[in-house]
Amino acid sequence: KAGVTQTPRYLIKTRGQQVTLSCSPISGHRSVSWYQQTPGQGLQFLFEYFSETQRNKGNFPGRFSGRQFSNSRSEMNVSTLELGDSALYLCASSLDSSVYEQYFGPGTRLTVT
Amino acid sequence: EDKVVQSPLSLVVHEGDTVTLNCSYEVTNFRSLLWYKQEKKAPTFLFMLTSSGIEKKSGRLSSILDKKELFSILNITATQTGDSAVYLCVEMDSSYKLIFGSGTRLLVRP
Numbered sequence: 001k002a003g004v005t006q007t008p009r010y011l012i013k014t015r016g017q018q019v020t021l022s023c024s025p026i027s028g029h030r031s032v033s034w035y036q037q038t039p040g041q042g043l044q045f046l047f048e049y050f051s052e053t054q055r056n057k058g059n060f061p062g063r064f065s066g067r068q069f070s071n072s073r074s075e076m077n078v079s080t081l082e083l084g085d086s087a088l089y090l091c092a093s094s095l096d097s098s099v100y101e102q103y104f105g106p107g108t109r110l111t112v113t
Numbered sequence: 114e115d116k117v118v119q120s121p122l123s124l125v126v127h128e129g130d131t132v133t134l135n136c137s138y139e140v141t142n143f144r145s146l147l148w149y150k151q152e153k154k155a156p157t158f159l160f161m162l163t164s165s166g167i168e169k170k171s172g173r174l175s176s177i178l179d180k181k182e183l184f185s186i187l188n189i190t191a192t193q194t195g196d197s198a199v200y201l202c203v204e205m206d207s208s209y210k211l212i213f214g215s216g217t218r219l220l221v222r223p
Contacts, residue, residue, distance in 0.1 A: 004155075033211070043156070043201060043213040056210045090155060104155035 002027065004093050004105035012111045018079040021108045025072050025093030031055075032074040033102065034066060035090040043090070049074055050096075078110075086112045115140045117204050117214035125220045126192055134187040134217045136202030144209070146178055146185050149201040151216070156201055159187070192221045 005024045013019050025032050033056075034046040045058040049068035066076045072093070078085055088109050092102035120135045138146065145163045149156035160169045162178035162185060169176050173192075178185045189196055202214040 035213075042215040045211050045213070048209070056208055058210070101158055101161075104157070106155055 004091060004103050006089075006091050006105040006108050008108060009106065010109045010111075012113060013081050014113055015081055015083060017081050018077065019081060019110060021076045021078075021089055021091075021110070023074045023076070023091030023093075023105060025074070025091075026103055029093035029095055029103075030072055031094045031096060032068055032072060033092045033094075034074070034076050035092065036060075037088040037090060037107070038086075046076070046089075081112045083112050086110060115204060115206060115212045117202055117212050119200075119202050119214035119217050121217060122215065123218040123220070125222065127222050128193055130192050130221075131188065131190045132192060132219060134189075134200050134202075134219070135184065136186070136214055137184040138202075138204045138212075138214075139183065140204055140206060140212075142207035143180070144205045144207050147203040147205060147211075148176055148185075148187050149203060151199040151201055152197075159200075189219075192219075194221050194223055197221045 007022045031050045033048040035043050037043045046060055047054055047066050048056040052068045063079045068074045088107045090107045091105045094102045116139045118137050126132055145161050147161045148159040150159055160176045165178055165180040173190045176187045197220050199216040199218050201216045204212045
């Protein structure tokens with residue numbers, strides 16, 4: 001079974017631009033969660049989607065948004081990028097509401113200059 | 114606001130040593146506590162703890178939860194260099210939202 005895939009793996013953007021990151025969960029998994037990881041803040045929860053609905057949201061500004069498609073693939077969008085948005089963005093999928101047993105993707109390294 | 118605090122922040126041991134990693138939490142609506150191991154990039158799931166006093170064990174790793182004192186420990190016995198990683202303690206609240214601790218960076222020297 002293929003694991004969680006994320007594209008692109010690396011991305012360089014400039015301040016003010018927007019970016020869209022993609023996550024394909026493990027086949028059959030309906031829950032997709034997004035996390036931001038930075039050296040200073042550690043791993044922080046962004047949001048979770050389950051069956052195309054946002055079920056949970058972390059404490060991030062409205063510039064961070066996401067969506068999930070009917071095939072469970074998910075996208076995350078960050079608008080009006082700031083330097084502080086530079087981070088590793090991890091996506092994790094799980095079978096259903098048992099969010100604990102999550103399988104993480106390799107992440108997308110976003111650098112904002 | 115829910116908070117998860119891990120200690121120590123980093124630890125250096127030699128192969129064969131036993132280590133204990135600590136995690137304390139403050140939560141409003143606790144559901145469960147999870148431990149992850151993170152090497153390089155993606156965290157991998159280790160344990161989920163829901164009930165106090167019941168030890169979860171997997172090989173040389175074990176973990177226990179104390180819901181009265183709001184803490185958990187992760188023990189690793191007979192450490193190996195492959196145990197070198199960041200260990201993340203995570204609290205899950207009643208709505209399945211996850212709050213991560215800052216992690217304990219463990220380095221096991223040969």
